[in-house]
Amino acid sequence: MPALAIRNGKILLPDGRIVTSGLTINNGKITRIGKPDRKITTLDCRGAYVIPGLIDIHTHGIGRISTSGSLRAYAEQEASRGTTAFYPTFFGPPEETSAHMQRHLAETDNLRAVPQVVGFRLESPYLARTGAGRSKDLAPIHPTTTRHLLRAGGGWIKIWDISPELPGAPAAIRALCRSGVVCSIAHTQCTVAQAQAAISAGARLVTHLFDTFVIPPQTDPGVTPAGLVDYLLVEDRVACEIIADGTHVPAFHVEKTLRCKPANNVVFVTDSNFGAGLAPGEYDLPQGWGRVKITGPNDGVRLIDRGMGLAGSALTPIDGFRNTIRMFHKDMAAASRLCSGNPARLLGLNKGEIAVGRDADLLVLSPKLDVLYTVVGGKIIFSRRSRD
Ligand SMILES: [Zn+2]
Known part of the structure; x- marks a missing residue:
């Protein structure tokens, strides 16, 4: 892999400082922060921001692509929206999910052709509530089904969603954790005790907190009830995902x-669907799956035939990053932590911050936060030709 130098960038450092400097990249890794070697290929950022690439751990589709399409086309769309790593997330009957994973692995030389794809995620079938999904997408927890799906995923299933109230949930979570899978509490009406059992078994993530969770009923008039969401907010052992469009979760x-x-225990996701960015x-x-209406990145993908109900978001990762700054009023360091550093830490990726030794997965952003360049493993995989 040829070396690459970056100069004249406003570089976001892990401590939150933004310094005008350069970077040197060798063999896909950041090897130096500071004035780069002049003899190697150089990208002049002309004062643009250089931040860690965005990492999306929950996405079902983007543009006119979904997990049922081509992963190469999916990764290309993601690159134009600032994503340097993502987990295509499957929601469908187990047999269909298996077939898609096997096809993707065959089409991409076991994902080697799509380095942005760092793993698969299964949102179905082990869910107690469908959300926007269909009952045929769900299945009871069974070791044979688990084994079959793990085998079809070829070792690439890294995140698995489970409702804690399903029979066999704690045992399945323990087994998946032993296989190195991050288990996520999802689509649930479980009790706090059932959630505690899932977390004690090893669950470390909560799938789109607030969405597909229920508000507990009032038992004493005038007394605000506490329920599962309240517990998960103060349970430090689990990270919580938030769909960062302001519609799925109000500001x-x-x-x-x-x-x-804790600051490193919130992960912003898109939960994007086919249509995001269109x-x-x-x-x-x-x-x-039906006909949908899209009105903009922050109003979700809405099912026309099902009362305009939400079927995932219309966000792309860069929209979520911009929302963090413009809608939720956080600074760039916090936005980067939520959209890159925290997901990297949770999944054990050598990414998510600009530091010597980390993978050179970077984003060059204009002052208006438009994606100018996307760099994965030291290679420019997207560049915007006309600059603002
Ligand atoms: Zn989802």
Whole structure:
């Protein structure tokens, strides 16, 4: 892999400082922060921001692509939206998910052709509530089903969603954790005790907190009830995902989450679907999921035939990053932590901060936060030709 130098960048450092400096990259890793060697290929950032690339741990589709399409096309779309690592997230019947994973692995030389894809995520089938999904997407927890899916994923399933109230959930979580899978509490109406059992078994993530969780009923008039969400907000052993569009989770809940959880235990995700990033209009989801309406990045992907219900978000990762700054009023360091550093830490990736030895997964952003360049492993995989 040829060396690359970056100069004249406003570089976001792990301590939150932004310094005008350069970087040297060798063999896909950052090897020096400071004035780069002049003899190697150089990208002049002309004062643009250089930040860690965005990492999306929950995405079902983008543009006109979904997990049922081509992973190369998916990764290309993601690159243009600032994503340097992502986990294509499957939601479908187990047999269909297996077939898609096997096809992706065959088409991409076991993911080697798509270095942004750092693993697969299964949101179904082990869910107690479908959310926007269909009952055929769900299945009871069974070791044979688990083994079958793990085998079809070829060792690439890194995140697995489970509702704690399903029979066999703690044992399944323990087994998956032993296989190095991060288990996430999802689509649930479980009791606090059931959630505690799942966390004691090893669950370390909560899938889109607030979404597909229920508000507990009031038992004594005038007394605000506490339920599962309240417990998860103060349970430091689990990180919580937030869909960062302001519609799935209103801004007050986002702020509450950020004040409750330790700084490294919140992960912003898109939960994007087919249609994310497309112009406002009506589109047909693939595989008979129905017709949807999109009005903008922050209003979700809405199912026209199902009362305009939400079916994931229309966010792309750079939209979520911009929202963190413009809608949730956080600084760039916090936005980077939520959209890159924290997911990297949770999944054990050598990414998510600009430091010597880390993977050279970077984003060059204009002052208006438009993606100018996306760099993965020291290679420029996207560049915007006309600059603002
Ligand atoms: Zn999802």
